[in-house]
Amino acid sequence: MVRTPCCDKSGLKKGTWTPEEDRKLIAYVTRYGCWNWRQLPRFAGLQRCGKSCRLRWMNYLRPNIKRGNYTKEEEETIIKLHASLGNRWSMIASRLPGRSDNEIKNHWHTHLKKRTKMKPKQYLQLDKELSSESSQCETFTNNRESEAESSTAADPNIDHDHQVLSHQILEASQSSSPEETTSNMNNECLSLSPSNSNNDYVPTLTAIDCLPSEDIFIGDFWTEPFVQDDTYNEYHPTYFLEGGGLILPNAYFFYDDGAIDL
DNA sequence: AATTCACTCAACCGCAAAGCA
């Protein structure tokens, strides 16, 4: 499924990402944000190009990312949007919170394309429906807000304290402008859920993103990103387990070399 | 049991757009 690891002529590693590389990337981006993808791998201790790091983060490690298990509603949305927008996967992904453009593209090619070919009439009908929608380009922020709201307020599996905390974080996130909210990848709140039943490495991450930066980063990481951080106790990200639970911030530790103890 | 084949999807590549000096 994945390419054989190899190196290009400049010594950069290619192919499958190892758990260790993932850890380094998670640790670095969680701590300092993605201030410069090109420089990031050097400081994060990764033998990868920035592009590869960005792609890995955006498609696999990013908080809130959903993987597989497409709902009927999601598939219908993809089909509608594709009828209207064509292969503009990033646009389509922006209306499906938690889904990456790459995954949607793959899902389209492997499942949905065939389906639409089999039902041309229905496909055209969906296209018509979409054209008549008044708010065709509602903001991504709205989607995210409603998603976050429903995931924290409506889920009976989340205990009350966690719901309160989640709501406070959500409110804090809403105080920033939409532009800041959608563009600031640094304000993401990361969670790591346990491995699967086979104890395989499965970096499942869910979170509420768009937190105000002051809730996450201590000091000025834009200008001093590599200052040794002795203030671990002041670093209080909140970790949301898939399904709604929370893990305490003290659940893992960062090391100076970018390693992360989970 | 061995082989073939189709499918899946993580990751790569090249290009264009955006940002900046």
Add this chain to the structure above:
DNA sequence: ATGCTTTGCGGTTGAGTGAAT
């Protein structure tokens, strides 16, 4: 206005996997 750097996007590739033979 220009050129360089960085980011983002869409197309494509190819190894792993499971079903079929």
